[in-house]
Amino acid sequence: MTTTYDSRKRILVTGGAGFLGSHLCDRLLEQGHEVLCLDNLFTGSKRNIEHLLGNTRFEFLRHDVTFPLYVEVDEIYNLACPASPVHYQHDPIQTTKTSVHGAINMLGLAKRLKCKILQASTSEVYGDPAIHPQREEYWGNVNPIGIRSCYDEGKRCAETLFFDYHRQIGLQIKVARIFNTYGPRMHPSDGRVVSNFVTQALTGGPITIFGDGTQTRSFCYVDDLIDGIIKLMNSEDDVTGPVNLGNPVEFSMNELANTVLRLTGVETSIDYKPLPDDDPKQRRPDITLAKNVLGWNPQIQLEEGLHSTVCYFQELLRTG
Template sequence: MRVTRNLITGGAGFLGSHLTDRLMEAGEEVICLDNYFTGRKSNIAQWIGHPRFELIRHDVTEPIRLEVDRIWHLACPASPVHYQFNPIKTAKTSFLGTLNMLGLARRVGARLLLASTSEVYGDPEVHPQPESYRGCVNTIGIRSCYDEGKRIAETLCFDYQRMHGTEIRVMRIFNTYGPRMLPDDGRVVSNFIVQALTNKPITLYGGGGQTRSFCYVDDLIQGMILLMNSNESGPINIGNPGEFSIKQLAEKVRALINPELKFINLPLPQDDPLQRQPDIALANQRLNWSPKISLDQGLPPTLEWFKSIV
């Protein structure tokens, strides 16, 4: 029986490397594509030289010709620090990168999974957010390059499905954390842990009353694989519906590392959503998926990872 050939764009990144691990452990072939803007070769170093693994340095804004069965399209900086560093490049990555991968999928008859985002909902007026909610997004703000980039990426996927019969799977990813996060990515989990490990005050924006839902990376990857293997086009929310205020998260991190640390308050950044919680009824019904790892269970292994690199 022929082994499935997988192409993972952004395969050396946080999510891409965990997906690589799962597919390699399942005996499949993996081609990892990354330009190393936020990906790191160390994340996939254990597979370099393996006969079923191939690593290609490539930017998805440029076309590439490969023979593959499945395309896991994860390439795009996903944290505000990184996607705002070069917002035009971020928009190009979402649009041109997705266009190129859909073109490849059409040519070779591959199935494509798009890693979309909860940011397509913007600063939501509906809570929690179901897939039917169309969002409240600022088209001209500092986060728009990412939010609108992912929205047009979803549009392209469904237009390719309608026009060319391309097999697509669209996954809306909510806040995810775990080992291999970058220490300087500006996300709240990494920010708080790094600040606490270096004995700095923990920074709360806008008092920390805004809410987020935190999904451990192992749960997220399981949901991603179930969606790819299903007959569902999506979009489907994948995230942990447990809702915490940013201050509650800060208190959990402080309790794990140094209960004496102080909090400092700064103004809320532009367009920072006040609430974020996935409605995962669809994932539960169609994929039989729900997260298994709580925030209290997922923070300790994440903390150990940061201890090893900070």
């Protein structure tokens, strides 16, 4: 895709120094747009965007979305929020504020600018699902007072705000429900299963599995996910979402651990521990809607994506 000067947009990416945000900044710059990357660096890292700092179409702004922001942009991608249990449970009150106050502030900015805004929501809005796979019309099975509630309910409230702004004032919104995503630039200590398994294997293990390893997850490679997010933002005005974005192919934790061990060439043990509270037993998206309205379907197989991820973590551990 080639962007001419007349079609170039100035795009705000909140959480732009994070795992997903930095890849989104890369892609938008590749398309010829100007990018304003906003991040308070709580979980994001300048390392993720340092290769962009010399680009004249890229600007980094250190800012917390819980405070109002006054900038001029043409589109907003709201990705700001800790997304792993280790990080969002560290300060659960701030996590809820980031989801709710952050949504209010970004929606207010979009209202003033009369611009389109995309919310990065999450599969966590489904909680521990009573149906499988999960479709967008499913309302979820969420514990409102559990240790994961700051993230789950914060994201659910953000979705409510987005749709109320859409219904009440006609704001142009897009809501993506993102399922497990992995790839280079994941935080090595974020507590997510892929980064856990890879770093544990590369540092000598053992690999820790919570539960008996039969619980399943679906894993979407970051490049596929970014494709989906951009397709959703650029979709027809009447496509508001929510739209599931994720890979519908399920793998058990045991299968994932064995694949990581094979790709790293490490021989180590697997340590089984009790399952944490409110941890869902299975999670898989139904992506029929994304296929139909976006023409989107993930292309990268788990082994190919894990190979790139392992290489990234090997280099990260080597260089510090």
